[in-house]
Amino acid sequence: MRRERYEVRGVVQGVGFRPFVYRLALEEGLAGSIGNDTGGVTIEVEGPAERVEAFRRRLEAEAPPLSRIDSVAVRETPATGETGFHIIASEASGHVSTGIPADAATCADCLRELLDPNDRRYRYPFLNCTNCGPRYTITRRIPYDRPQTSMARFTMCVACQAEYDDPTNRRFHAQPNACPVCGPRVWLVASDGVEIPSDDPVTAAIDRLMAGEIMAIKGIGGFHLAVDATNEFAVMRLRDRKHRYGKPLAVMARDLEAARELCVITPEEEELLLTVARPIVLAPKRTGCGIAPSVAPGIPWLGVFLPYAPLQHLLFADSRVKALVMTSANLSEEPIAINNDEALARLKHIADAFLMHDREILQRCDDSVMALVDGAPQLIRRARGFVPLGVPLPFDSPPLLAVGGHLKNVFTLARGRFAYQSQHLGDLENLTGLEFFREALAHLMQTFEIEPEAAVHDLHPGYLSTSWAKEWAAERNLPLIAVQHHHAHIAACMAEHGIKGPAIGLSLDGTGYGMDGKIWGGEVLVCRLDGPAPGHFERFAHLEYVPMPGGEAAIREPWRMALGHLHHAGFDVESPEVLALLGAKPQEVRVLERMIERELNTPLTSSCGRLFDAVAAVVLGRGVVDYEAQAAIELEGCALGEGDEPALREYMPELCEAEEGAATEVVLRTGNLWKAILNDLQCGVPAGRIAARFHAGIAEGYINAAANARIETGINVVAMSGGCLHNRRLARLLRAGLEEEGFQVFQHRKVSPGDGGLSYGQAAVAAAILTTRP
Numbered sequence: 090m091r092r093e094r095y096e097v098r099g100v101v102q103g104v105g106f107r108p109f110v111y112r113l114a115l116e117e118g119l120a121g122s123i124g125n126d127t128g129g130v131t132i133e134v135e136g137p138a139e140r141v142e143a144f145r146r147r148l149e150a151e152a153p154p155l156s157r158i159d160s161v162a163v164r165e166t167p168a169t170g171e172t173g174f175h176i177i178a179s180e181a182s183g184h185v186s187t188g189i190p191a192d193a194a195t196c197a198d199c200l201r202e203l204l205d206p207n208d209r210r211y212r213y214p215f216l217n218c219t220n221c222g223p224r225y226t227i228t229r230r231i232p233y234d235r236p237q238t239s240m241a242r243f244t245m246c247v248a249c250q251a252e253y254d255d256p257t258n259r260r261f262h263a264q265p266n267a268c269p270v271c272g273p274r275v276w277l278v279a280s281d282g283v284e285i286p287s288d289d290p291v292t293a294a295i296d297r298l299m300a301g302e303i304m305a306i307k308g309i310g311g312f313h314l315a316v317d318a319t320n321e322f323a324v325m326r327l328r329d330r331k332h333r334y335g336k337p338l339a340v341m342a343r344d345l346e347a348a349r350e351l352c353v354i355t356p357e358e359e360e361l362l363l364t365v366a367r368p369i370v371l372a373p374k375r376t377g378c379g380i381a382p383s384v385a386p387g388i389p390w391l392g393v394f395l396p397y398a399p400l401q402h403l404l405f406a407d408s409r410v411k412a413l414v415m416t417s418a419n420l421s422e423e424p425i426a427i428n429n430d431e432a433l434a435r436l437k438h439i440a441d442a443f444l445m446h447d448r449e450i451l452q453r454c455d456d457s458v459m460a461l462v463d464g465a466p467q468l469i470r471r472a473r474g475f476v477p478l479g480v481p482l483p484f485d486s487p488p489l490l491a492v493g494g495h496l497k498n499v500f501t502l503a504r505g506r507f508a509y510q511s512q513h514l515g516d517l518e519n520l521t522g523l524e525f526f527r528e529a530l531a532h533l534m535q536t537f538e539i540e541p542e543a544a545v546h547d548l549h550p551g552y553l554s555t556s557w558a559k560e561w562a563a564e565r566n567l568p569l570i571a572v573q574h575h576h577a578h579i580a581a582c583m584a585e586h587g588i589k590g591p592a593i594g595l596s597l598d599g600t601g602y603g604m605d606g607k608i609w610g611g612e613v614l615v616c617r618l619d620g621p622a623p624g625h626f627e628r629f630a631h632l633e634y635v636p637m638p639g640g641e642a643a644i645r646e647p648w649r650m651a652l653g654h655l656h657h658a659g660f661d662v663e664s665p666e667v668l669a670l671l672g673a674k675p676q677e678v679r680v681l682e683r684m685i686e687r688e689l690n691t692p693l694t695s696s697c698g699r700l701f702d703a704v705a706a707v708v709l710g711r712g713v714v715d716y717e718a719q720a721a722i723e724l725e726g727c728a729l730g731e732g733d734e735p736a737l738r739e740y741m742p743e744l745c746e747a748e749e750g751a752a753t754e755v756v757l758r759t760g761n762l763w764k765a766i767l768n769d770l771q772c773g774v775p776a777g778r779i780a781a782r783f784h785a786g787i788a789e790g791y792i793n794a795a796a797n798a799r800i801e802t803g804i805n806v807v808a809m810s811g812g813c814l815h816n817r818r819l820a821r822l823l824r825a826g827l828e829e830e831g832f833q834v835f836q837h838r839k840v841s842p843g844d845g846g847l848s849y850g851q852a853a854v855a856a857a858i859l860t861t862r863p
């Protein structure tokens with residue numbers, strides 16, 4: 090007889106772990122018990138030694154699909170002669186370190202019941218089980234138990250309660266368990282807020298969608314605005330009403346087969362589409378796929394995803410529905426609407442009708458976005474299905490809060506070996522954004538019982554997140570740490586891969602505040618998280634500084650950036666040829682030239698993203714953008730069909746030394762590159778070819794810079810980060826070229842390379858500093 094005690098850590102609550110262990114113990118004929126504790130679960134088993142061993146093996150090998158075991162501590166204890174196996178009720182004390190599970194897509198068993206006319210949950214939009222259903226978005230605090238969720242107000246009927254209490258049932262302790270008798274309901278509401286009576290609100294909603302109407306549909310992490318994706322007129326109406334013109338809209342397809350009709354999908358992308366997080370996946374559009382042209386104008390990809398909630402499956406169960414635009418219900422970058430009243434107030438001028446329900450959403454959570462970058466999945470927007478799962482840190486962190494940046498904000502709470510990133514919060518430009526930030530922070534602090542002992546922010550003095558962090562830390566008398574933007578990007582990539590350093594960092598990004606007060610964004614850094622100066626970095630090289638006439642205005646109007654570059658490269662920007670390329674009037678150009686010469690509202694920037702913008706302005710005529718990075722995305726898109734151009738010498742930025750005040754800096758000069766582009770344009774080289782050459786040239790320039798950094802430092806590890814690493818062509822060319830040079834190359838997988846990953850990097854730098862401080 091042998092008795093063992095296991096302490097299992099990880100995501101093991103609310104994921105069917107206890108019934109799984111119960112079944113396992115019965116199968117192996119073992120006695121003992123299992124209970125949730127605030128750290129995870131504790132199991133004791135007793136029986137013949139070989140059965141106990143088999144149990145331990147199967148515990149990890151057969152764990153339920155939504156669980157994640159981080160560690161199992163095993164201890165042998167004296168046998169007690171216990172008989173039978175018991176499940177012990179939850180305790181709610183001690184330090185919380187177990188994760189709340191993330192929201193998970195409807196499982197195959199539930200889907201079968203949903204569509205089975207003989208099942209008691211036939212067409213019931215809120216069915217779920219321990220293997221699927223909402224989690225994070227309906228949970229107020231842990232431990233994850235029904236009274237702590239928005240299902241608390243629904244009392245289970247006798248049949249549901251029996252399932253909930255039966256350890257052999259798939260719905261044993263499925264906290265959101267419900268049925269048509271006892272659970273939430275769905276109904277239809279007109280834009281004036283009055284309920285539209287209907288026996289079958291789902292079919293009524295489909296009728297409206299098929300007639301070209303805009304429906305606001307309550308989902309898991311918020312409302313979606315939905316229209317028939319094949320109806321150009323409906324899509325245009327949605328764009329007009331949402332004031333969102335260029336930005337691509339995501340499309341939900343019935344199933345994998347339907348998605349394949351819309352896009353060219355690789356087996357790896359299929360896998361991504363089918364993960365329980367059901368993210369939006371970017372894949373090349375098929376020509377003639379029938380999707381309305383305004384869904385994703387100007388780019389060859391489509392963001393496609395599959396239904397993940399029973400209500401969505403019901404919409405697609407109707408054969409009329411082929412593909413639906415399903416976009417977050419908000420105005421531009423405002424937070425997604427979640428409450429019925431809030432949705433009505435904010436969306437009544439956009440939606441023709443609302444499909445609502447009474448299961449309250451407690452946490453706003455957009456859909457996550459992923460793409461296959463260089464053969465492996467990369468998170469572009471980390472939200473539903475991933476939050477609040479922790480991302481490991483390479484060392485122990487004191488409890489701290491890193492507030493992130495400005496656009497596409499995400500904050501991070503760190504403690505011990507884990508960093509908990511918030512969902513994508515959108516832009517922190519106004520009070521609505523800040524309100525969402527505060528709300529999500531309060532929730533995550535409560536959920537994990539983390540009381541930060543330090544606050545970390547971006548170096549930019551003008552960010553709302555910076556001033557908020559300063560105030561917040563002052564109120565609590567906490568130390569503050571500022572981390573340079575591009576340093577944080579590289580630290581995020583290093584920490585994600587457990588690299589403490591040193592590493593050469595390629596931080597290719599939009600814009601961030603530099604140590605010299607200039608706007609950085611095309612940086613070659615040397616970083617380390619450990620050693621004598623932890624959390625320290627040096628700037629090895631950068632794209633040469635060029636004027637950014639009008640500052641922020643140059644981000645919205647890439648033609649200004651092009652003018653800044655061409656002026657800097659010594660072109661006569663008032664010549665008819667250049668004027669034509671810029672699509673600008675002579676007097677506009679003269680005004681900007683004067684601004685540059687007098688250094689009026691014209692910061693200097695080394696941004697790589699802005700260089701892409703400038704090239705897109707000249708090559709594609711994309712002078713003004715509707716959304717951030719549109720020009721750069723279109724430039725990547727236009728090169729999609731092109732093979733890999735060998736890097737032409739003329740297109741490669743030259744590495745040189747430059748006097749910068751009293752110091753000498755290493756810069757990547759872009760003058761030749763501009764000559765080559767203008768020359769190719771004049772010779773009638775197609776835009777796609779020029780775009781391909783430009784990508785190859787930029788990659789080659791940075792590979793060369795990294796090789797030089799290696800000569801000087803002896804470092805052979807490269808970490809790549811920054812918004813430009815969303816560019817799949819660039820990421821692939823960089824990795825291939827660097828590996829050919831013998832570098833060990835790392836890029837983001839679990840954390841976004843864009844500003845969504847910034848706070849994770851800030852947390853890593855701060856943790857490195859704080860843990861080694863005497």
Ligand SMILES: [Zn+2]
Pocket residue numbers: 195196197198199200217218219220221222
């Ligand atoms: Zn299920």
Ligand SMILES: [Zn+2]
Pocket residue numbers: 245246247248249250267268269270271272
């Ligand atoms: Zn029920």
Ligand SMILES: [Zn+2]
Pocket residue numbers: 574578598599600601811812843844
């Ligand atoms: Zn950035």
